[in-house]
Amino acid sequence: MLQSPQSFRLSNGLLVIVEPMLDVQSAAVTLLVPAGGVRDADGRCGTAAILTEMFTRGAGGLSARELSAAMDNLGLQRSIHVGNAHVTFSAATTADRIIDALPFIGRMVTEPHLADEEFEPARDLVEQSLMSLEDEPRQRLGKVLRQYSYAAPWGNSSEGELTDLPAITNEDVRRHYQQFIRPDEAILGIAGNVNFDQIRETTETAFGGWESAPVSDLAGGTMPLSPCHIEHDSAQTHIGLGWNTVPYRDARYFEAWASVSLLSGGMSSRLFTEVRERRGLCYAISASLSTLRDEGRVFAYAGTSTERAQETLDVTVAEILRLHEGITEDELQRCKARAKSSLIMQQESTTSRASSLARDMYHLGRVVSLDEINSRINALSTTQVRDFTIEYAPKAMVLVTIGPHALNSACVTSLS
Amino acid sequence: MLQSPQSFRLSNGLLVIVEPMLDVQSAAVTLLVPAGGVRDADGRCGTAAILTEMFTRGAGGLSARELSAAMDNLGLQRSIHVGNAHVTFSAATTADRIIDALPFIGRMVTEPHLADEEFEPARDLVEQSLMSLEDEPRQRLGKVLRQYSYAAPWGNSSEGELTDLPAITNEDVRRHYQQFIRPDEAILGIAGNVNFDQIRETTETAFGGWESAPVSDLAGGTMPLSPCHIEHDSAQTHIGLGWNTVPYRDARYFEAWASVSLLSGGMSSRLFTEVRERRGLCYAISASLSTLRDEGRVFAYAGTSTERAQETLDVTVAEILRLHEGITEDELQRCKARAKSSLIMQQESTTSRASSLARDMYHLGRVVSLDEINSRINALSTTQVRDFTIEYAPKAMVLVTIGPHALNSACVTSLS
Incomplete structure (x- = not known):
């Protein structure tokens, strides 16, 4: 049984959104802090990534070992992830222990030691990960x-x-922390068998001391020009394509969702049947939506042997360009059926709900119920989806390849 | 709310095990058929893999497209996977549609077309996947x-x-199907908001016509001698270690579980803190249990830059060998806490329950309830776990590396 989500804001600005789920025994939290890679200074790309490695290395008077022992003791499954917009803290355990877990997450976020002796190992790990x-x-x-x-x-x-x-110092990391790990635009989503009043009290204690500071605007920049090829000595070629679509907050987002679902939403989807099943061109092929708050892209991927790479690229682009052709009721119906079952499964996972709550608040400023998603998807007509695929047909496509040699990119460059 | 699982056997031998979960809206199925890679004939390794690709390519009078459209129409998330022991069919959707979905799974399993014109594309995909x-x-x-x-x-x-x-033909694939895709030792696990009587009736219809045939015994063989190094032109080195432990069916399995959990069960586990956090030697390190019906192994993995690979290997092996030293109550307590929360989450996932039901029946011939697992884990003492780590300390270790050059394997070869 799902109850309506309730939200409140701490006096420091932290937005908390809670969805009680009374049929489960677990609880999960997702904390979004707008301190991701977009905040890295010029020539210091990796600062947020190193900071992310530092949170677990001692906080609030607890050493790294004491901190991780305390959280393991609560059975807390957790991760800290650096994305473009956010540093994201995710955690889940049994519902009866989430109240004890929140103060430890609070300590990591609000009182990390960021000790000098931990900086080198943290930077080394980021380097290892990149290599x-x-x-x-x-x-x-x-x-x-x-x-x-x-x-x-x-x-x-x-x-x-x-x-x-090599240029990044612990001073940079501390500055990043001071400037951007702030509650003002942070969002905490909590889902599971929890009591709203108890959550309210606990988050006040755990995050109430987090000091507010205004977050500055971001300056825009440029991007390099496609196509891009990266030499890689292998018998395989990896192909990536990208083109514009609408972001999650757009009124037409579900039309964008349906159009990508037609392309790549299941085993009867077009890329899967045409490129993989019928022609046997490549083992892995997929397309998915990527969304920022104000911009959206479709990203497609195909991995294949180098001798089939050119044909794979040409056939994949042709399928994308003819997406508006012959969209049938049956085809759209299958997308809707898939959406329904995947929504039901999301609804049964506290981890997935906590992250959706926080994500919805970031993108939309409100939570979209699964019922609302379901009814908006059900309301889609083939005409609507076809019109969308025509209006948002790729007017330009980004092409990136990794493999022994570049491909002929005419099928992409001829678009612009 | 979880009810006790109930099982029945069709007259052709198929064992069906059902766990009704009345608080969820989804349902999931896992079908294990003992026709995996171990059944590939000498010099025909890949027959089961090609067969696995063929199941979706038309069955019971439906073309590949009709079949996948019908299943997508039911919102069925599904996969067919070839493992060593089994070919595994997994599927999940909303509970109200699982009854309609089972007959399509039945058709794929019992009446696949295995048409000649589908053989080449299927073999091509297996080749692509291997490449x-x-x-x-x-x-x-x-x-x-x-x-x-x-x-x-x-x-x-x-x-x-x-x-x-290149040597495998569609005849081989058909023979593999005839010999091994048989109900006699197959197991169907179903979990979700389902009605037992209705499942019973539907499986009779969907799988009742599947013809029984005895499954022959497997002949044992040999294995190559470790250490093994595979040349790979890269600045990274990948290290794999393996050693003996008990299989899932063994009375001491939970002691084996605890010992691997001490090594690699969370952020306060030994490999994570010693090799990754404290020394910053590698980004990824883990150990996990692998189990056949009669044999078990621990497999450990570390991926690192080549200049740190030797130290990573030496330190990792040293940590494994000193596992019996200084096991504390607190350390074991953390393993138990992690197990508890992960069991609770499994219990909330129909997909995870369906697969556990089938797996338990294969390994043990009975279903182990999550309560039983929890109480067996809770009953573990540090003495028990230490005794196990001493008794099952690696007497020999398999070492496999992939990277630009081989490592000094003295730390491993000196064991035997």
Whole structure:
């Protein structure tokens, strides 16, 4: 049983949104703090990533070991992730222990030690993580595709840049913390078998001392020009494509969702049947929506052997361009059926609900109920979706490839 | 609310185990058929993998498109996976539609077309998937580590071998289907908001016509000798270690679980704090249990830059060998707390429950309730766990590395 979410704001500005779920025994929290990679200073790309590594290394008088022992003791499954917009703290455990867990999350966020002796190991790990991308071309492709698709700082790599790391100091990390780890635009989502009043009291105690400070605006930048090819000695080629669509907050977002779902939403979707099943061109192919608050993109990926890469690119782009052709009621109906079952499953996961609550508040300033999503998806007509695919047909496409040699990009460059 | 699972057997031998979960709206199924990679004939490694690709390509008079459209129409999230022991069919959707979905799964399993014209594209995809491992050294390491840790056919690659693929024909695939896709030792697990009698009736209809045939015993084989190094041109080195432990069915399995949990069960676990946090040696490090019905292994993984690889290997092995030292009540308590919250979350996921039901029946012939797991874990003492780590301390270790050059393996070879 899902109750309506309730929200409140602490006097320091932290927005808390709570959805009690009385049929479950677990509880989950997601804290979004607008201190992600977009806030890294020029030539210091990786500061937010190092800071993210530092939160667990001692806080509020507890050493790194004491802190992680205390949280493990509560069975707290947790992670801290640096994204472009946010540093995100996620955690989940049994509902009866979430009240004891919140103060530890509060300590990490509001009183991290950021000790000098922890800085080098933290920076080393960020460096290791970036170097490991060399052996993960698919992940690397995602990073580069983003850089070519969103203007700086939104296209910046939130994981950092190897060339910038040596210049970053613990002073930079502390400054990043002071400037951006602030409650003013932070959002805490909580879902599970919890009591609203008790959550309210606990968050006051755990986060009430977090000092407010205004967050400055971001300056816009530029982005490099596609196509981009990265040499990689392998018999495989990885292909990434990106084009414009509407962001999550847009009134037409669900039309965008349906159009990507037609392309890549299930085993009967167009890319899967045409490129993978019928032609056997590549093992992995997918398309998905990426959204900032004010901009959206569709990103598509295909990984294949180098000798099939050109055909894979050409066929994939052709499928994308003919998306408006022949959209049937049946096809749209299948997208709706898939959406329904995936919404039901989300509703049964406290982790997924906590993160949706926080995400909705960030993008929309309100929570969209799963019922509302379901009815908006059900209301979509084929005409609406076709009109959208025509209006938002790619007028330009970003192409990034990783492999032994560049592909002929005529199918993409001829668009502009 | 969880009810006790109930099971029944169809006259053809198929074992069905159902756990009604009345607080959820979804339902999930897992079907294990003992037709995995261990059944591939000599020199035909990949037959089961190709067959797995063929199930979706038309069945029971429906073309590939009709079949996938029908299942997408029911919102069915699904996958077919080839493992060593089993080909596994997994599916989930809303509870009200699972009854309509089961007959389609039944058709795929009992009446696949296995048409000649679908064979080449299916084999091509298996080939593509194997070739893509070149760009995924971590996945490749897992495959090789298994080959060096379990004697054939259990160490065989269920994904197939590139060198064997050209020899495999559709005749081989059909023979594999005829011999091994049989109900006699197959297990169907179902969890969710379902009615037992209705499930019983539907499975009779959907799987009742599946013809029984006895499944032959497996002949044992040998395995190659560790250490193994695979040359890979990169600045990264991937390290895999394996050693013996007890299988899931063993009375001491939970002691094995606790010992791996001490090593790698959370952020306060030994490998994480010693190798990653304190020394900053590598970004990714983990250890986990692998289990066949009669044998078990611990597999450990570390990925790092090549210049730190030797130290990472030495430190990791040293931590593994000193596992019995200084196990405290607090340390074990943290493992128990983590287990409790992860059990609660599993209990809230129909997909996870369906797969546990089938897995328990395969390994144990009965379902272990989450309460039983919880109480067996709670009953563990530090003495018990320490005794286990001493008795099952690695007497020999398998070492597999992928990177620009081999490491000094003295820390491993000196054990035997």
